[in-house]
Amino acid sequence: MSDSNTRTTGADIIARKLAASGADRAFGIPGGEVLALLEALERAGISFHLAKHENAAGFMAEGVWHAKPEGNRAPAILLATVGPGVANATNVIANAMQDRVPLIFLTGCIDGAEADTYTHQVFDHQQMLRPIVKASFRANAGSLDAVMDKALTIAFEGQPGPVHIDVPIAVAENETDEIARPLPPMVSPAMQRPGPELAEILEALNGAERPLVIAGVDAVNDGASEAITALCLMHNIPIVTTYKGKGLLDESHELSLGGHGLSPKSDTVVLPLVKRADVVILAGYDPIEMRIGWRDPFADDAKVIDVTPQLRDHGVHRVTHTLRGSISGTLEQLYAAMDVRPRWPNDEAATARAELQAMFTGFKTWGPGQAFEMLSDILPDDTVMTADAGAHRILVSQVWQSKQPHAVLQSTALCTMGCAVPLAAGFKLANPDAPVIAFVGDAGMEMGLGELSTLRDLKTPVIICVMVDEELALIEIKQRRSQRPNAGVEFSGTDFPSVARAMGGEGYWIDDAATLAQAATEALKKDTFTVLACRIGRHAYDGTF
DSSP states (O other): OOOTTTOOBHHHHHHHHHHHTTOOEEEEEOOGGGHHHHHHHHHTTOEEEEOSSHHHHHHHHHHHHHHSOTTOOOOEEEEEOTTHHHHHTHHHHHHHHHTTOOEEEEEEEOOHHHHTTOOTTOOOHHHHHGGGSSEEEEOOTTOHHHHHHHHHHHHHSSSOOOEEEEEEHHHHHSBOOOOOOOOOOOOOOOOOOOTHHHHHHHHHHHHOSSEEEEEOHHHHHHTOHHHHHHHHHHHTOOEEEOSTTTTSSOTTSTTEEEEOSSOHHHHHHHHHHHHHOSEEEEESOOGGGSOGGGSSOSOTTOEEEEEESSOOOOOSSOOSEEEESOHHHHHHHHHHHSOOOOOOTTOHHHHHHHHHHHHSSOOOSSSHHHHHHHHHHHSOTTOEEEEOSSHHHHHHHHHOOOSSTTSEEEOOSSOOSSOHHHHHHHHHHHOTTSOEEEEEEHHHHHHTTTHHHHHHHHTOOOEEEEEEOSBOHHHHHHHHHTTOOOOSOBOOOOOHHHHHHHTTSEEEEEOSHHHHHHHHHHHTTOSSOEEEEEEOOTTTTTTTO
């Protein structure tokens, strides 16, 4: 056998294909069954970063992917060992599926013949994961190059999502004659022209008095911000986005109505406006982010034009016309052919924007709203914000204005806790010059406290704003509204500043706006992470969103 530094293993083929895609970082927790994969990743130039839980590792990988230039083919990479490693990762894999993240999930597995008579830690990884991945492959010697081509293509095709590759120990470790060939080109789909129907669509757009754009995650993944901005500005069309779509049009612009879909308070303004629209352009809008009030929100006689990378089968709302293909390319064709004319003659969209601003600005007393508004004002315009699931996420997503896409990161479809801090860590690791802040509730912070040590080890100076109310606020609100007794939603407090300092960071108790402003300004200068523990008290979110 040749020297181990020059021989090519099956793991090398896998790692080289990932490196060829542009991937340069992977995350996870190693075990004996993935040591060959870990070694091969490092040998191919893909740095491996140790997390304290596979769930957090997956979100770190997603954070890195968001920090990459739009249009890249470098997937997020998560590595997990056999059995418990795979099981621990199911939440973040489900999140990648619902939040449209191109994640390659590499897992080690016991060789087939051995698994027939050896049961320790053994279960069918593929069977468990198939409902929550776009595809699952078992790596086989002799076809690794082809499988990797398939995996990378599927991960990015249409709506991006996770692809699982189960790698037997012998396949990873044994020598192979295979060659890692160049990746096949990824061709952006052109618009599928609907023939005579296109003339009907343009007629509707040109005749529209109250057109509206609703944009979401697929527009972000398509890099359609420039095309959406041109469409809205050229034709004076207001835009509503999902939370994932925040920043597709600079939210300081008068045509932007911000991100919506989870706040009942904002829905009282936005949904009536949607109902008044006579033509609605759905630009990469996936309603998986939205709550139940967004089912069938359009007027019965409205034309609804769905610009989408794939045919929709969700049944959440009706569509009158579908343009399938590249979102940016399709929008460019549409706005270039549209007539320039006045829109929204009664300034209803401008009135709605003013009402929303009045709802979510000008907080006079200390609480979550004032904290979010102050941090939005004092942190640099290029700050990237992440948010965990909970009441704070809904409010901060209404308060926070984003000037570009990929600058507000959260779990918007699965809405899982435990994502904000690792998302922030991954983004900051890949883009160290960007200011990054994570908003998290105290329960969510407790869920992932171990990752503070990961921030220390990775030397990623993110700011973590913990909203301390010693309750699961969103669930407690629902409990009260349904007149159920208080149960299972309150807990004792944790001294987060002391924990932060014990784990290598900085930490401060925050009880007022002035202290928050000073601490946040200082945090931007630190070379380690900073926890801002904002004591807001129970029931602080009542009436805010």
